[in-house]
Amino acid sequence: MIKYAIPKKVKKEKTHINYSNRGMVFEEAINNTNEYYRNIDKALIHKKPTPIHIVKIDNSNNPARICDAYFEQPSTTDYNGIYKGHYIDFEAKETRNKTSFPLRNINEHQVKHLLKVQEMGGISFVLMRFTLHDEIYLVDSSLVGKYYYSDKTKSIPYQVIKSKGHKVPYGYLAEIDYLKVVDQVYLNE
């Protein structure tokens, strides 16, 4: 049986977050939102662990330590789970570009995965954050797929996202309240 190291508990202070110019904050805000959704039994959505290829484990320690490994390219998206009986699957990305959203850092496996989810009857999208506009949009996978495969620059213009995407409101407990948008866009509620 594997022994796990017990991570130190970090007490989280709930403070008003200035979202600009802070790396990782977007991911953290989504994780907090999902945790809130879980706590109120609204949805069961988790971030998947980062895929890693382990090369060498040092067993002389207890618990064992990984002493050599590298990052693998993810074949699926970062987030999935269940909401109101529906399978939900999405990726989250941000850009400092003001005029378009580059799709370069979404790999083709992920785009195919998002499109396949929709074929299978699930709900899938990309949450796109424009850091400098401080705006987040839910962009349906079909639009992502369209630009991924047909646009030479592999990017979606900001104006297209503004008109065809769906702005996600910031909230207090649900910091990035994307399920409110899912209700409107996919569930007609």
Add this chain to the structure above:
Amino acid sequence: MIKYAIPKKVKKEKTHINYSNRGMVFEEAINNTNEYYRNIDKALIHKKPTPIHIVKIDNSNNPARICDAYFEQPSTTDYNGIYKGHYIDFEAKETRNKTSFPLRNINEHQVKHLLKVQEMGGISFVLMRFTLHDEIYLVDSSLVGKYYYSDKTKSIPYQVIKSKGHKVPYGYLAEIDYLKVVDQVYLNE
């Protein structure tokens, strides 16, 4: 942008597998089954990466190498995805015990997660393999939860699994054809 190391492609030979006495083969067989299900567009189910806490990254290499990390306790199950529009979530475990299935190596987070999936309208279970009987059973989360919380020894007797669980057939292309059982047990097909 993160650079990924390209893993060497290993050519897989399809041979008849003797499942006895071979560690990791169970997990591999489930992964192969899921890959087959994906290839024929039957279901979109993936194994989640193992959760790892990264302590130190060596950036002097390109791509970067992880030079210190440890295993974290998973808070969800290993497998999830979508099948016929339904959210599917399960854990897979095996034992060399002949008379009962010990639940010790399923952690409480995972049991709670499985039960929560069902409350949310999803399908969840544990695939249990008795290595020495060479039998695999699909055991519904409610039965797992019952024994996890009420049985002193935290284990389910083999006879109970034989009568209340559902035997999963071995197949050729779908090596562990658990969706056949899902059809019968959850979808009345």
